Amino acid sequence: MSLEDSAAIVTGASSGIGEATAHELASRGARVALASRSEERLAGxxxxxxxKYGVETLVVPTDVRDEAAVDDLIETVVDAFGGLDVLVNNAGLGRGDGVADLSTDDYRAMMDTNVDGVFFATRAALPHLRESDGNLVFVGSFAGQYPRPGNPVYAATKWWVRGFAHSVEGRAGPDGVGVTVVNPSEVRTEFGGDDGESFAERFEPGEVSEPEEIADAIGFAAAQDHSTVHEIDVYRRDKFEGW
Ligand SMILES: NC(=O)c1ccc[n+]([C@@H]2O[C@H](COP(=O)([O-])OP(=O)(O)OC[C@H]3O[C@@H](n4cnc5c(N)ncnc54)[C@H](OP(=O)(O)O)[C@@H]3O)[C@@H](O)[C@H]2O)c1
Incomplete structure (x- = not known):
């Protein structure tokens, strides 16, 4: 399915799943606005x-924790592209371990980015997606579907994302907006790098998912014309071994 000339925003587009998603959407013909904090990486x-794809792009350095910056992001893209067809709420992070030893800084980093950031972007984008009968895609997680004893706060932010997305779907759907949650399990990206070893370093190619596989699922959802792709789970094949 084509996204020819549609206007898309990917948050967290500077690496991993977001970068791969920007490629996937552009390969389908979309004009892509790239948002995250790392301006240089986004420009590259x-x-x-x-x-590669001959599409128009826009770099909008944005910290999704900053409400005003997120409002500016949506406004800038709508002005430049003449509307908005796709928002991919991808920016997110995981920090720390457990609860007893989790610092307040790490707690806030996850809540501010994974929860507040997603709310700010969704709120600002929805009126434009209603106008275009567009698609709203959330990057959830396996951790948002099953308990994760190792990092309950990260898991809870992703349970929030899924609960929010499906509840938004109830009202946005009748207005013509597709709403999707894509849940990866481990993906070889820079995820986890804040605490030491990133997933790209921890896992060998072939051991877990690659960002392009998740991007493929996001592209499929983002290109829907009138159906909603409610939820897509993309897990490493041995995820349930020993459960
Ligand atoms: N990798 C996995 O195993 C996995 C599994 C399930 C779900 N996920 C989810 O997938 C999403 C993407 O993660 P990833 O695996 O691709 O990790 P990644 O390579 O570390 O990418 C994270 C992206 O989020 C951006 N970001 C972080 N804080 C931000 C902020 N305050 N404002 C704007 N952008 C911000 C980063 O950009 P800047 O640093 O440039 O701001 C970066 O582009 C996250 O929501 C994550 O929770 C990942």
Whole structure:
């Protein structure tokens, strides 16, 4: 399915699943706005997209924890592209371990990014997605579907994302907006790198999912014309071994 000339925003587009998603959407013909805090990295990715797929891009340095910055992001993209067809709420992070030893800084980083950031972007984008009969895609997680004793706060942020997304779907659907949650399990990205070893370092190729596989699922959902792809789970094949 094509996204020819549609206007898309990917948050957290500077690495991992977000970067792969920017490629996936551009390969389907979308104009892509890349948002995250790392302007230089975004500019490099945008240049790649323009060369490879001949699409228009926009780099909008944005910290999703900052409400005003997120409002500006949506407004800037709507002004530049003339509307908005797709928002991919992907920016997110996991920090720390357990509860007893979790610092308040790590708690806030996860809540502010994974919860508040998703709310700010969704709130600002919804009126435009209603206008375009567009698609709203959330990156959830396996951790948002099953208990995760190792990091309950991270898990809870992703349970929130799924609960929020499906509840939004109840009202946005009748208004013509598709709403999807894509749940990866382990993916070889920079995820986890804040605490030491990233998933790209921890896992060998072939052991777990690659960002492009998740991006493929996001692209499928984002290109829907009138159906909603409610939820897609993409797990490493041995995820349930020993359960
Ligand atoms: N990798 C996995 O195993 C896995 C599994 C399930 C779900 N997920 C979810 O997938 C999503 C993408 O993660 P990833 O695996 O691709 O990790 P990643 O490679 O670390 O990418 C995270 C992205 O989020 C952005 N980000 C972080 N804080 C931000 C902020 N305050 N404002 C704007 N952007 C911010 C980062 O950009 P800047 O640093 O440039 O701001 C980066 O582009 C996350 O929501 C994560 O929870 C990942």
């Amino acid at each position: 990715i945008a240049a790649d997209l323009e060369t």
